[in-house]
Amino acid sequence: MADWRDLALFYRSLGQLLQAGVPVTRALTSCGHPELAAHIECGNTFTQALQHSATFPPADLRLLAIAEKSGRLDIILTELAERTDQQIVLRRTVLSGLLLPGIILIVAAFIVPLPKLLIDGTLTGYLVSSIGFLVAILLFILLLLLILRSLSPAALDSLLRPLPLIGSTWREFDYWRLTSSMEMLTNAGLGIIESLRESGDLCRSPRIRAAVHRAADLAETAGEPVSTGLAASGEFPVEMMALWSTGEQSGHLDDMLRRLADQFAERSQTRLQEVARWLPRVVYGLVSLYVIFQILRMAAGYVDLLNSI
Numbered sequence: 001m002a003d004w005r006d007l008a009l010f011y012r013s014l015g016q017l018l019q020a021g022v023p024v025t026r027a028l029t030s031c032g033h034p035e036l037a038a039h040i041e042c043g044n045t046f047t048q049a050l051q052h053s054a055t056f057p058p059a060d061l062r063l064l065a066i067a068e069k070s071g072r073l074d075i076i077l078t079e080l081a082e083r084t085d086q087q088i089v090l091r092r093t094v095l096s097g098l099l100l101p102g103i104i105l106i107v108a109a110f111i112v113p114l115p116k117l118l119i120d121g122t123l124t125g126y127l128v129s130s131i132g133f134l135v136a137i138l139l140f141i142l143l144l145l146l147i148l149r150s151l152s153p154a155a156l157d158s159l160l161r162p163l164p165l166i167g168s169t170w171r172e173f174d175y176w177r178l179t180s181s182m183e184m185l186t187n188a189g190l191g192i193i194e195s196l197r198e199s200g201d202l203c204r205s206p207r208i209r210a211a212v213h214r215a216a217d218l219a220e221t222a223g224e225p226v227s228t229g230l231a232a233s234g235e236f237p238v239e240m241m242a243l244w245s246t247g248e249q250s251g252h253l254d255d256m257l258r259r260l261a262d263q264f265a266e267r268s269q270t271r272l273q274e275v276a277r278w279l280p281r282v283v284y285g286l287v288s289l290y291v292i293f294q295i296l297r298m299a300a301g302y303v304d305l306l307n308s309i
Contacts, residue, residue: 004091007055008084015077024073046073059177059202063184066198072188079184086265093269097276101283109133112290133290157205165278169271174203175240176264178212183257192253193220211235 010031017027024046028037039049047065050056056064060080067076113129148156161167181199186192193216200212215229227245230236240260247256 004084004088008081008088011077011084012081015074015081018074018077059181062198062202063181066185066190067188070189076184076188079180079187083180083184090265090269090272093272093276097272097279101279104283105137106134108290109137153204154206157207165271165275169268169275171205171208172264172268172271174205174208175236176261176268177202177204178208179240179257179264180261183254183261186254186257192226196226208235 010033013031014027017030018024022030025037025040028034028040028049036049036053039052040046044052045065046068047061050061050064063076063080064073067073110130113126113133151159157170160170178199181202182195185195185198190198196212196216196219200209200216203209203212211230211233214233215226218224218229218232219226225245225248227241227248230244231238231241243256243260244253247253250256
């Protein structure tokens with residue numbers, strides 16, 4: 001499968017076929033993946049067959065393995081299709097937000113050095129200055145990405161949390177993962193506490209993951225409601241805990257989890273759109289600093305020229 005859209009289509013089509021009673025090997029073949037069906041015919045489980053492909057995210061495979069054991073594979077596949085659709089929307093929001101800053105940088109790289117071309121009259125110097133600027137920016141971005149990827153989850157969490165917009169977006173992504181995974185697993189027949197632990201392991205923030213496990217331990221040992229332990233950690237919004245508690249008390253936690261998951265997916269998209277609105281402003285600031293640097297550099301050259309006369 002080439003991209004996330006293909007992944008969502010695969011999950012949705014396979015889930016519908018399984019709900020219709022089609023055997024999993026025939027369903028996989030109908031979805032255009034006879035190689036996965038062949039792995040199952042050789043004695044592998046459904047999840048083991050998927051592990052032979054690098055297409056499927058580890059978090060999805062973990063959820064599918066649980067669903068396979070509970071006999072609710074069709075339900076989880078349909079839920080994963082919906083969640084993948086939401087991820088596609090979020091990724092599109094990020095990419096569209098990066099498009100304008102990228103264009104601004106490229107245009108600035110070729111406009112700012114124009115005085116050098118007009119004064120010196122050398123096309124080579126102009127191109128070296130323009131392309132050198134773009135290469136420097138690209139290397140800086142690659143270096144930043146490498147540093148971020150090399151950080152431990154705890155270090156990355158500590159770095160991102162204090163940042164305006166980015167920190168809140170980072171946390172709300174985890175709230176979305178937690179609530180959507182909880183909703184899927186409870187619908188698949190897994191117990192509340194076990195679903196909570198499994199969903200907590202899918203969160204990227206070590207602090208949120210630890211808070212979820214403490215709440216699960218408290219609920220298991222002391223019989224406290226899950227919402228009590230989560231609220232005591234201070235890691236979750238008050239309104240989230242109020243809705244969670246209402247779901248527990250009313251016996252409709254699955255419906256409340258679905259509502260929370262949709263809410264955090266929408267809020268994450270809104271946050272990303274806000275980040276996208278700020279990115280061009282940051283780029284404008286950087287370009288302005290670059291222009292000021294070039295002006296000062298040219299002024300210094302003129303001063304040196306006058307002093308030499």
